Amino acid sequence: MKSFRARLVLSFTLLTAVVTALVAAWAYQSSAEALRDDTDRLLRDRAYVLSKSVTPMAMRLQPWMEAFLETDKTGLRVQVLDPDGAVLTQSANLTEALPLSSSAREASATNMSSFTETVKLKDGTSVRVASVPVTTYRDNRNTVIGFAQAAMPESTRDERLHAILMRLIGAVIAATLVAWLLATVLAKAWLRSVDAAAESAHRIGSGETLRERLFVPKDEDEVARLARAFNELLDKLEEAHGTQQRFLADASHELRTPLTVLRGEIEVALRRERPANEYREVLESSREEIERLTKLTENLLSLARSDAGESIATREPVDLVALCERVRDSLTAQAETKRIALTVDAPQPVWVNGDAVALERVCLNLVENAIRYSPAGESVMLRAMSEHDEAVLSVSDTGPGIGADHLPHLFERFYRVDKARSREHGGAGLGLAIVEALVKAHGGSVAVASTVGRGTTFMVRLPVA
Ligand SMILES: Nc1ncnc2c1ncn2[C@@H]1O[C@H](COP(=O)(O)OP(=O)(O)OP(=O)(O)O)[C@@H](O)[C@H]1O
Ligand SMILES: [Mg+2]
Structure with missing residues (x-):
């Protein structure tokens, strides 16, 4: 399914169809049971009325009963049997005698109660039959003098059930259609803003500038x-x-x-x-x-x-003190030509987890800057120590310092305090940007503190190993 809207509409419609179909099935089942109970009760009532309308003297249908049966539309038919089961009288619409089953005889004659059952006639039609005993009060007790039966073809009930079924199916179809219509209209309204957003996102994507923005609807949805x-x-x-x-x-x-x-x-x-x-x-x-x-x-x-996230190749325990000493050794000659004293102050080893080459680069860039930007005769000090759960590496110089307005930009790429002078030293303004990138890749941070005329301190904080 391609669109979210189509899926939404389909799900809603299907859900409605399934729910209404389940309700309809339950309603059909209940109607069928109620209809069966109603039919049985009606047949029992008719058989009872019949049993009271015949007398031992005249075991035949009364004229009013005949008239009633003629107007009846439910296909009601009746008959009266003698105690042996032989037909005494029956309604005109009965083409063959209704059978009296042994259970019906038993229930009627012995228990004096009615009995309802379904029987199949010779012509293949199924009928529901209720049998009640015809009694008279003789010799101080009720005596069975025959049986009254009322019957109705099952097809009468089936037709009514069929009509109910048709109506229920119609209702399910109508509900599904309404649900579909409603879902279509609602989904369209709901997803209109999504469509609009998708369209402007597409426009932004295919356009030249990134300046355009999506419209934000007022609702907090x-x-x-x-x-x-x-x-x-x-x-x-x-x-x-x-x-x-x-x-x-x-x-x-x-x-x-x-x-x-x-x-x-x-x-x-x-x-x-x-x-x-x-x-x-x-x-x-x-x-x-x-x-x-x-x-x-x-x-x-x-x-x-470092932009691609590949600035550190390995992670191994690195001693910052040993690292500072290596950097000092490699830059001593350069410092001496400017008569700058380069010293390391680190009483104990400080271990961090990182890439030794990258960390040496950090230290080298900072010390190089300190030597490069300090006038002859100044001093540069490297310190390494542990503070709580951090390792701190600091490079301080007694050079010219950096103006406060430059400090926030110092780590930007190509940023130089004094372009002309920096270039004179051969710098492009990338050294500190690299320092920051490498330190961040190690999960650390770098900060600078400086006073013009007194000197600068760069402080690198790294998580200890
Ligand atoms: N210790 C320092 N004392 C005074 N100014 C400094 C110091 N360190 C850095 N700066 C200033 O900060 C600027 C940025 O330094 P950075 O190391 O990023 O670039 P660079 O040294 O000019 O060039 P590169 O390091 O790429 O060769 C420098 O141009 C310099 O003006
Ligand atoms: Mg530099």
């Missing part, structure tokens, strides 16, 4: 909630789309700058013949630009990986 959730999703999508576009534009811009420099230098060098040492200079400067490009593409790649 499921459709309104769905529309609102969809709009929230669109907000997020639009934002992500915008971020992506900016990222792409920034990345292309960053890639273009070193390429332009490279091209310019090569073109100038090729303008005329030059001595070997000049070519060498150009080549060395080109190598610098290429290194810058390589670092930039590596950074872009690791951000792309």
Whole structure:
């Protein structure tokens, strides 16, 4: 079944049909029983009246009885038998004698009560027969002097039952039709807003901008909630789309700058013949630009990986103290050229669960920044410690600090406090974005505190192993 609406209508219609059919079946069953009881009671009454209308002197039908039978439409027929079962008199509409079964004789003669049964006549018709005894008061007691019988063809009852059945079937069909009609109209009304929402969602999907939003109905119903959730999703999508576009534009811009420099230098060098040492200079400067490009593409790649959720390859116990020492060792030379004191303060090992390479990258980026942006003669301190159930890694410097208005944007991609100066250092503004992505992938957080003129501290918090 293709549409939800069709399914809704079908279910509602089927349910109505089944329920009404069950009610109809029960009504038919009850009517059949009531009709049978009614017929039996009627036949017993007629037989009783007949038994009282005959007398021992005149064991035949009274003229009024004959007249009554003639006007009767139910096919009532009667007969009177003598105690031996021989027919004394019978109504004109009886073509053959009604049988008197032994049970009927027994019940009538011995118990003086009526007896009702179904018998089959020779011509194949089934009739319902009630037999009652005809009695007279003789020698101080009731004596049976014959039997009175009243009968009615079963077909009379069957016809009435059939009529009831037809009416019930008609009612079931009518109820089903009404249910179908009602369900169609209601489903259409109910699902109109869903249809409208689907249509505008389709328009948004096939359109060029993500700016359009779904109409949110006033009622606080499921459709309104769905529309609102969809709009929230669109907000997020639009934002992500915008971020992506900016990222792409920034990345292309960053890639273009070193390429332009490279091209310019090569073109100038090729303008005329030059001595070997000049070519060498150009080549060395080109190598610098290429290194810058390589670092930039590596950074872009690791951000792309972290966006795809692949930033950490393994999870193993890593000692932050040992990690800090490795970073110190690898950057000591760089720090010394700027006469910056690089020290590690970590009295005890601090274990976390993570990717050693990724965590080293975090530490390296922070320390590199601290060295890069601090003037000569300052100091950089690495600390690792456990705090409650967290491992804290901090990198502090006594450098220039960062203005408060820059702090909220520091971890954004391509964000640099001073574009010109940062580029001078070869930075593209991706280092801290990578730090944040890697730390988040480890389930941790990173924060910065800085005072202009006094220094900056970056604090990474990670869950302990
Ligand atoms: N310790 C610090 N002291 C002062 N300013 C800092 C410090 N660390 C970062 N910054 C500022 O924050 C900006 C963003 O740093 P980030 O590491 O993200 O980029 P980058 O160092 O410029 O480039 P990349 O790290 O991609 O080479 C830097 O441009 C710098 O201005
Ligand atoms: Mg950096």
